[in-house]
Amino acid sequence: MKSLNKQPIGVFDSGIGGLTVVKALKKVLPYEDIVYFGDTARLPYGSKSSPTIIRFALQDAKFLVNRQVKMIIVACHSVSSVALPDLKKHFRLPIIGVIEPGAKAAVQASKNNCIGIIGTQATILAGAYERAIKNLNRQVEIVARSTPLFVPLAEQGWTTGPIALQIAKTYLTPMIGEKIDTLLLGCTHYPLLKNTIAKVFKQKVRIVDAALETALETKIILQAKKLLNPQKLAGTMKFYLSDLTPNFSSIGRQFLGADLTEVFRASISE
Amino acid sequence: MKSLNKQPIGVFDSGIGGLTVVKALKKVLPYEDIVYFGDTARLPYGSKSSPTIIRFALQDAKFLVNRQVKMIIVACHSVSSVALPDLKKHFRLPIIGVIEPGAKAAVQASKNNCIGIIGTQATILAGAYERAIKNLNRQVEIVARSTPLFVPLAEQGWTTGPIALQIAKTYLTPMIGEKIDTLLLGCTHYPLLKNTIAKVFKQKVRIVDAALETALETKIILQAKKLLNPQKLAGTMKFYLSDLTPNFSSIGRQFLGADLTEVFRASISE
Structure with missing residues (x-):
């Protein structure tokens, strides 16, 4: 198993909007690997009630924890505004919102x-x-x-x-x-x-x-916890989506400023 | 247990847009009871892939079948266009789309x-x-x-x-x-x-x-199958939503042309 500092950063959002945060992360922390989860099967979260947003957020974070991430960025304003205390109660790794x-x-x-x-x-x-x-x-x-x-x-x-x-x-x-x-x-x-x-x-x-402010804050936290990836190699990116919607690659390119290469369909269990 | 012709008509949609079909039904079939399910926790279906739409549609229909409906109207164009054959394979009651x-x-x-x-x-x-x-x-x-x-x-x-x-x-x-x-x-x-x-x-x-054409077709089917409600009393309406979103009552009123009175939160199991 990899040492903790070489593990990826986990990022999740209700959809692919959070790719604007990934774009900022690539600028600020180019050597970090990133695992992204977008809950495209259940987006948007913005119009849902708080209990539903919290339930979905816990499932999304668990998905990333199971992929051995060293930190989680909640790249979704709806989740950040209603579910962050619950997320921090349920998981031990560093979690920040936007x-x-x-x-x-x-x-x-x-x-x-x-x-x-x-x-x-x-x-x-x-x-x-x-x-x-x-x-x-x-x-x-x-x-x-x-x-x-x-x-x-x-x-x-x-x-x-x-x-x-x-x-x-x-x-x-x-x-x-x-x-x-x-x-x-x-x-x-x-x-x-x-x-x-x-x-x-x-x-x-x-x-x-x-987005940029969140990426800078991520760097500060990783430095403080000695979790920055010591390898000076361009980081990899993996994208998991709960539904491969007809548009995800064209919209994704627009948001990320680059093509989404490694994309996988991921099931979220209730 | 009620005789079959006194059972309600089931209507489902990814959200509350299907209320325009309910509005038409109330005009054409004023004596029928209606049970509506709106999957507001997972809307919109329109941007999702076909396998996901089919999976959700089967769950939505099952929810209505469990409420003893005599017929199902799929008041969602996305579901009607991709999931109707699967729905008809899985359930025996009359099912029509839009x-x-x-x-x-x-x-x-x-x-x-x-x-x-x-x-x-x-x-x-x-x-x-x-x-x-x-x-x-x-x-x-x-x-x-x-x-x-x-x-x-x-x-x-x-x-x-x-x-x-x-x-x-x-x-x-x-x-x-x-x-x-x-x-x-x-x-x-x-x-x-x-x-x-x-x-x-x-x-x-x-x-x-x-919407109106679907309501007229519903009447023809119920007549042919001798399933019209013989009671000449104004039908009741029950609304189940998978999430009570902040907007549902104001948007609902706009779509239905009347207040949504009996509204319940319903969980859909995966």
């Missing part, structure tokens, strides 16, 4: 202490970003809004152009009057719409994407 | 034998509508297109206005040049967008909605 790193970066970026947050309905209703930000700085004012159409828009590939801009304007124009100087993209799909979102705000806000 | 009734009505409506079909990617890729139409009339020309953003658009409630119209134009304008005189709405969500879709075509096509 909420804390995103919240920290947003608080650091904001100068007027007024931050906007957008995400799926589950993420916004759960209020986890608000709690995480308030924990860091009680003075911060928060304007939160759910923007559910951004996910299917990114998956359709309509990330620029008049339709994307009009949907972004409909969701975000009310936020312009709220004097936010920083906008946190609270969903893994949203970085693909970053340019369109920036157009609505006309460069008046800093846009913080949690 | 494909055949929709196909029949479209063939009858078209005068120039050129029919357009829109639906989710799974429905369009499966080609079940094309086969059903060709079985009825080999001369019909078919123009099919997947329009996946219509589902989240209907659920967001943006069924009219500039965004809905622009998305409809983007998907449908290429169909205008194809001389279709009839358009089949191949997804239970799409009737909510009927007016917007009609605007794109400027009344030059007949729009056929499968």
Whole structure:
């Protein structure tokens, strides 16, 4: 058996949106192996109730633990906002979500202490970003809004152009009057719409994407626990999906910025 | 135990879109009791592979059979297009989908034998509508297109206005040049967008909605099998959902045209 530091990092998401986190990991930690699980048979999690999201998250994490990962990144905002305490109770290895790193970066970026947050309905209703930000700085004012159409828009590939801009304007124009100087993209799909979102705000806000912040936080944790892979070889990537949907390879390429080569179908037992 | 003709009609869908079929049933068969199952924990089916859709459909039908229904309506185009033969093999009671009734009505409506079909990617890729139409009339020309953003658009409630119209134009304008005189709405969500879709075509096509046709076909089958409920009392409705999502009651009201009163959470075992 491999020594622990040579084991892969486990990443999971409700679907393939979490590949934006994998993309950031490859930049920050190029020597790490990555095992990804995407629960494409049961996506999206964003519209599901908290008990269901927790039940699915425990199954997803167990799948990765069975593949001997040294750490788990929850690359799903819905899971990070409702299931992280349960995950940490059930498993002993380091587990981080995308909420804390995103919240920290947003608080650091904001100068007027007024931050906007957008995400799926589950993420916004759960209020986890608000709690995480308030924990860091009680003075911060928060304007939160759910923007559910951004996910299917990114998956359709309509990330620029008049339709994307009009949907972004409909969701975000009310936020312009709220004097936010920083906008946190609270969903893994949203970085693909970053340019369109920036157009609505006309460069008046800093846009913080949690994916890169999560990758940097992962590096800090692996260093602290002496779990960085000592081998200086480009890391491998394995992708497990609970359903090989007709679109996964084209959407995956868009999110990862590279082809998904080693892809396997994985069954999740209830 | 009740006699068979007094048992309810079972209806299932991947989510709550199938409530448009329930709405049509209440019009056509007001004295029938209805048991509805919506697999909200695992929706949408439209983006899933055929083996997964078949597996889920068998579980959904079993759930209804266990509730002593006298007939099953598959109010989901994705399931109707890929899983109907498997369902009919596994269960003995009458089972109909939304494909055949929709196909029949479209063939009858078209005068120039050129029919357009829109639906989710799974429905369009499966080609079940094309086969059903060709079985009825080999001369019909078919123009099919997947329009996946219509589902989240209907659920967001943006069924009219500039965004809905622009998305409809983007998907449908290429169909205008194809001389279709009839358009089949191949997804239970799409009737909510009927007016917007009609605007794109400027009344030059007949729009056929499968929900009403399916309800009429159900009546014919129940009559033929002497299974119509003899009691002349307004039928009851029970709704089982695999997840009580935050939105189900507001979206449900929109689709059903009435409040969902008796709603229960139902577990589906794998």
